Amino acid sequence: MGEAALILKKLENLEIRQDGFDGKLDAIGKALSDIAVQQNEIGHLQNQTRELWEKYNETHGPNGIISEIRTFQATCPREAISIEIKRQWATICLLATLVTGALLKAFGVV
Numbered sequence: 001m002g003e004a005a006l007i008l009k010k011l012e013n014l015e016i017r018q019d020g021f022d023g024k025l026d027a028i029g030k031a032l033s034d035i036a037v038q039q040n041e042i043g044h045l046q047n048q049t050r051e052l053w054e055k056y057n058e059t060h061g062p063n064g065i066i067s068e069i070r071t072f073q074a075t076c077p078r079e080a081i082s083i084e085i086k087r088q089w090a091t092i093c094l095l096a097t098l099v100t101g102a103l104l105k106a107f108g109v110v
Contacts, residue, residue, distance in 0.1 A: 060066050104110045 058064055101110070
């Protein structure tokens with residue numbers, strides 16, 4: 001009987017240890033699940049970052065819209081526009097002077 005009691009005690013110890021292992025395995029399973037979710041989120045963020053850089057490169061690259069705007073602005077005839085605006089203001093001032101003179105003459109001031 002002593003031998004049977006010893007075997008029974010060892011079996012009980014094994015059951016207790018197995019219960020401890022079950023808890024540890026559950027914790028490991030939960031940790032693996034959390035890691036899988038985080039890995040999925042990291043992958044999603046990496047994809048978003050890659051897409052964002054692609055959009056940036058599309059707009060700022062050699063054929064992007066920013067380059068096209070700079071090229072358009074570089075071809076703008078700034079000097080010709082500046083000269084034309086000065087001519088228009090000179091014409092406006094001349095017309096204003098003529099209209100003022102005509103009004104003064106019409107009312108007999110001059």
